Amino acid sequence: MADRVSEFREELVGLLPRLRKFARALAGSRDGAEDLLQSAIERALTRSTAYDETRRLDSWMFKIMQNLWIDSRRAIAQAPIQDMETPDVQGEDGREIVESREELRLVREAFAQLPDEQRAVMALVVLDGASYAEAAAALDIPIGTVMSRLARARASVATRVRGPALLAPLRKHN
Amino acid sequence: MLNDEVLGAYIDDELGPDQRGEVERLIGESPGAQMRLERMRVGDAALRRAFAAESVGAGSDNVAELVRRGWPSRPATRMFWAGSAIAAACLLGVIGGRLTQSPQLGPGMHLSPDMIAALEYAPSGESVAVSGGEMEVALSFSGESGEVCRQYRTTSSQQRVDAIACRDSGAWRIAVQAVAVESQAYRTAAASDPIAATVERMGGASVLDADEEQTLIANRWRAR
Numbered sequence: 001m002a003d004r005v006s007e008f009r010e011e012l013v014g015l016l017p018r019l020r021k022f023a024r025a026l027a028g029s030r031d032g033a034e035d036l037l038q039s040a041i042e043r044a045l046t047r048s049t050a051y052d053e054t055r056r057l058d059s060w061m062f063k064i065m066q067n068l069w070i071d072s073r074r075a076i077a078q079a080p081i082q083d084m085e086t087p088d089v090q091g092e093d094g095r096e097i098v099e100s101r102e103e104l105r106l107v108r109e110a111f112a113q114l115p116d117e118q119r120a121v122m123a124l125v126v127l128d129g130a131s132y133a134e135a136a137a138a139l140d141i142p143i144g145t146v147m148s149r150l151a152r153a154r155a156s157v158a159t160r161v162r163g164p165a166l167l168a169p170l171r172k173h174n
Numbered sequence: 175m176l177n178d179e180v181l182g183a184y185i186d187d188e189l190g191p192d193q194r195g196e197v198e199r200l201i202g203e204s205p206g207a208q209m210r211l212e213r214m215r216v217g218d219a220a221l222r223r224a225f226a227a228e229s230v231g232a233g234s235d236n237v238a239e240l241v242r243r244g245w246p247s248r249p250a251t252r253m254f255w256a257g258s259a260i261a262a263a264c265l266l267g268v269i270g271g272r273l274t275q276s277p278q279l280g281p282g283m284h285l286s287p288d289m290i291a292a293l294e295y296a297p298s299g300e301s302v303a304v305s306g307g308e309m310e311v312a313l314s315f316s317g318e319s320g321e322v323c324r325q326y327r328t329t330s331s332q333q334r335v336d337a338i339a340c341r342d343s344g345a346w347r348i349a350v351q352a353v354a355v356e357s358q359a360y361r362t363a364a365a366s367d368p369i370a371a372t373v374e375r376m377g378g379a380s381v382l383d384a385d386e387e388q389t390l391i392a393n394r395w396r397a398r
Contacts, residue, residue, distance in 0.1 A: 013242065016238055041241060104223065126222065127222065131186075148179060159315065161216050161220040
């Protein structure tokens with residue numbers, strides 16, 4: 001029994017980077033994400049006996065985290081999530097750094113403004129690399145819903161990035 | 175039809191070999207689909223960069239140690255609830271400011287009857303012939319105050335124009351446009367990056383999916 005508990009905890013530790021990234025995707029701020037992560041782990045540990053070992057632990061944790069996030073959002077009357085902090089971008093050309101920081105800010109802002117359910121799907125598929133079936137299992141939704149939410153999320157994020165996209169076609173003369 | 179869900183499944187390698195081959199063939203025949211596909215890829219890459227740029231592992235040692243040793247009980251009040259409430263108050267102030275702004279019409283911007291027809295009836299991704307060239311609506315979106323707009327590109331032998339037109343009192347009006355004279359250089363009468371600035375002023379865009387767009391087209395763009 002003690003071995004199983006230990007194995008469960010070690011498996012949980014192995015998932016921490018992915019869980020932290022998912023928490024950051026949902027909560028936006030670093031502090032909010034860390035607290036959401038810790039709440040999810042606390043819940044998982046206190047309810048570990050309810051964990052169905054035939055189910056993937058990552059899916060179970062993603063689901064716990066999303067439920068906690070939804071509960072917290074309901075508690076504050078559907079308030080928008082906190083704007084994400086923009087990290088430093090490495091580079092030698094000062095202008096490129098400014099442009100990259102601006103692009104990252106816009107992308108983060110667009111991502112933060114997505115509805116919760118779209119943000120969760122995009123985080124799992126695009127950031128975590130989950131298959132549609134894995135994302136559907138983790139979020140307890142049909143694969144068709146994963147596809148539609150993902151399409152809408154991608155379209156919203158794409159409106160804010162530079163490149164060949166129509167919504168950001170403009171470049172200044174050098 | 176190559177909608178965004180299919181293109182997404184193509185990017186995510188969720189199609190079977192036969193489906194993938196067929197989708198690749200259709201993409202090859204559709205410049206609009208190629209543009210939408212590239213837009214998705216650029217967006218995905220930017221999002222991954224945004225998250226990769228931060229120190230994801232920070233703090234993991236402490237949490238990992240707590241997981242291994244057992245978790246101490248914590249106060250019922252969650253920090254992230256309080257943090258979100260504060261953020262909500264701040265953001266509501268920002269949104270309130272944005273609601274007072276709307277896209278401004280620029281001088282000399284004109285929609286021909288066939289362009290109006292394209293805005294009215296053409297689904298996103300479909301190229302239609304207009305006088306002097308082609309026009310393709312890239313996407314439809316709604317702003318925070320509910321206005322519906324479409325972004326489109328017109329291409330002629332002389333120039334390429336990217337623009338946003340919004341539905342206003344039953345008519346389409348151009349909110350912003352920019353003329354590309356070369357592949358990488360654009361000139362515009364407005365401030366730099368006016369299309370992105372226009373979307374920004376609208377408080378961000380909520381892109382309509384194919385079904386929502388089709389419903390609006392069928393209803394002649396009257397409110398859903």
